[in-house]
Structure formats: structure tokens, C-alpha cells
Amino acid sequence: DGGITQSPKYLFRKEGQNVTLSCEQNLNHDAMYWYRQDPGQGLRLIYYSQIVNDFQKGDIAEGYSVSREKKESFPLTVTSAQKNPTAFYLCASRIPPGDTEAFFGQGTRLTVV
Amino acid sequence: AQSVTQPDIHITVSEGASLELRCNYSYGATPYLFWYVQSPGQGLQLLLKYFSGDTLVQGIKGFEAEFKRSQSSFNLRKPSVHWSDAAEYFCAVGAHYGGATNKLIFGTGTLLAVQP
Numbered sequence: 001d002g003g004i005t006q007s008p009k010y011l012f013r014k015e016g017q018n019v020t021l022s023c024e025q026n027l028n029h030d031a032m033y034w035y036r037q038d039p040g041q042g043l044r045l046i047y048y049s050q051i052v053n054d055f056q057k058g059d060i061a062e063g064y065s066v067s068r069e070k071k072e073s074f075p076l077t078v079t080s081a082q083k084n085p086t087a088f089y090l091c092a093s094r095i096p097p098g099d100t101e102a103f104f105g106q107g108t109r110l111t112v113v
Numbered sequence: 114a115q116s117v118t119q120p121d122i123h124i125t126v127s128e129g130a131s132l133e134l135r136c137n138y139s140y141g142a143t144p145y146l147f148w149y150v151q152s153p154g155q156g157l158q159l160l161l162k163y164f165s166g167d168t169l170v171q172g173i174k175g176f177e178a179e180f181k182r183s184q185s186s187f188n189l190r191k192p193s194v195h196w197s198d199a200a201e202y203f204c205a206v207g208a209h210y211g212g213a214t215n216k217l218i219f220g221t222g223t224l225l226a227v228q229p
Contacts (some may be wrong), residue, residue, distance in 0.1 A: 004156075033216070040122065042203060042221035043157075058216070090156060092217075101147055102205075102217055104156035 002027045006091050006105035013078070013085070013112050021076045021108045023091035030095060032074035033102065036060060037088040046089075049074055078110060086112045115140045117206050119220035126194050127228045134189040134223050136204030145207035146187040147217070148178055150200050157203060163187060174198070199227045 004025045013019045025032065031050045035043040045058030049068040063082025068074055074093075078085045088109050092102040116139040126132050138144055145164050149157040161172025168180040178189045187204060204220045 006156075035219070040221065042119075043219040045216060045218070048216050088154075092157075094217075101159045101162050102157075104149075104158075106156045107154070109154070 004091055004093055004103055004105035006089075006108050009106065009108060011108055011110045013110060015112055016080045018077055018079050019085075019110065021078070021089055021091075021110070023074045023076065023105060025072055025074075025091075025093045025103075025105075027093055027103060028071070029093035029103070030071070031093060032068070033092040033094075034058075034064075034066065034074070034076045035090045035092065037090060037107075043090065046076065085110055115144075115206050115218045117204050117218055117220035119202075119204055119223050121223045122221070123224045123226070125226040125228060128196050129193050132189075132191045132194045132198070132225070134202050134204075134225070136187045136189065136220060137185050138187065138204070138206045139185065140206055143182075146178075146180060147205040147207065148172065148176070148187070148189050149203045149205065149219075150174075151203065151222075152200050160189070160202075194225075194227055196227045196229065199225055201225070 007022045033048040034046040044060050046064050047066040049055035052071050055068050065077045090107045091105045094100050094102040118137045147162045148160040151157045160176050161170050163170050163180045171177050176191050201222045201224045203222045205217045207217045
């Protein structure tokens with residue numbers, strides 16, 4: 001079945017460590033997105049990529065980094081520079097430009113301990 | 114800039130009652146509009162979408178939404194709510210064209226509780 005797979009579902013990190021969240025899709029979508037979700041704040045865009053080897057900062061990119069070396073993969077690294085990384089992270093993909101819906105993964109809950 | 118406002122943070126309705134969730138958007142051109150639903154700890158599932166044409170769109174699970182350009186609104190409705198509809202609902206707007214603005218902007222969500 002086609003879809004988006006995020007792993008792991010739960011992730012614990014010590015302060016000061018970098019951690020990478022995985023997002024893989026087999027929908028053959030060009031565009032991929034990372035969102036952060038906090039209670040009462042909805043989904044905020046971290047990074048997005050419209051094509052392989054290209055990505056743009058979203059609204060809250062500080063402390064995060066991404067790569068897009070393959071069409072099906074868009075990993076997100078939460079660096080030690082991110083001051084408050086504990087959150088629920090959602091990955092999505094779609095066919096650009098705008099007249100298609102985004103498909104979401106099941107999310108990764110990151111907790112800093 | 115694109116933006117989406119969902120004025121109701123939390124709504125409680127009785128099972129069998131009708132439901133309307135509000136969504137207002139800000140966008141210079143004709144928007145692409147979406148409603149998503151999220152169960153706790155899960156990803157988002159698309160309920161319905163509006164691109165053009167008929168301003169009343171039907172979605173899954175008995176939901177519908179009406180696009181009103183004059184009010185910049187895209188409210189979600191359901192005539193009779195079921196207990197399984199309890200979830201968080203997100204309205205989103207997408208760019209009408211590609212380029213740097215090719216992204217989805219989400220509202221802050223409305224949490225729906227259903228009373229028996």
C-alpha cells in the first residue's frame with residue numbers, strides 16, 4: 001500500500017544531542033513537508049521541499065535541518081540548538097503545486113529528557 | 114500572507130446534534146481549502162477539499178463544507194454528530210500556484226467533544 005512512514009513513533013533524547021526523524025513515502029510525490037504540532041498551536045511548518053535536492057525554510061526552521069537526496073525520503077534533524085524540541089512531528093507529502101491534498105504520516109513524538 | 118483562523122478552540126456537542134466548525138482564511142487569490150481530522154496521537158486524515166466550482170463540497174464521514182468568498186470562510190458542517198466524530202479538526206489553505214508559496218498553512222485546530 002502507498003503511504004508515508006514516519007519512524008520511530010516515540011523518541012527520547014537527552015539535552016544537547018542531535019536526533020534525526022525519518023520520513024519515507026512511496027506515493028511518488030515531489031513535495032514533502034515537516035510540521036511541528038504543539039497543543040493549542042496547530043501545525044507549524046518547519047521545512048518543505050518541492051523537489052529532490054531543494055528545500056526551503058518554513059516558519060520555525062531555527063534549530064532544525066533537513067536533506068532531500070532522494071525523492072522518497074525527507075529526514076528531519078533536530079539539533080541541540082532547538083531550545084524546546086519536545087513536540088509531535090508530522091511529515092506530509094503531496095503533488096505540487098496547490099490543487100492536491102497532503103498525505104500525512106502517523107507522526108513522531110519527541111521528548112527531551 | 115496566507116493565514117487561517119479557527120476561532121473555536123474547543124466545542125462540545127451532544128450526539129445527534131448538528132455541528133458547524135468555523136474557518137476563516139486570508140489569501141489574495143482564489144484559495145485551495147482543506148479540512149483535516151486528527152485522532153489523538155495520529156496523523157491527519159483529509160475530510161474534504163475545495164478547489165473550484167460548486168461552493169458546497171461533500172466529504173467523507175457525512176461532512177460537508179461551504180466556501181463563501183465574500184466572507185472568506187470555509188465552515189465545516191455535519192447534520193448529526195456521532196460519538197466517533199470526537200477528534201481535532203484542522204482547516205488549511207494552500208497556494209493556488211507554485212513557486213515559493215507552494216505550502217499548506219494550517220489553523221490552530223478545533224477540538225470536538227461529543228456528549229452522549
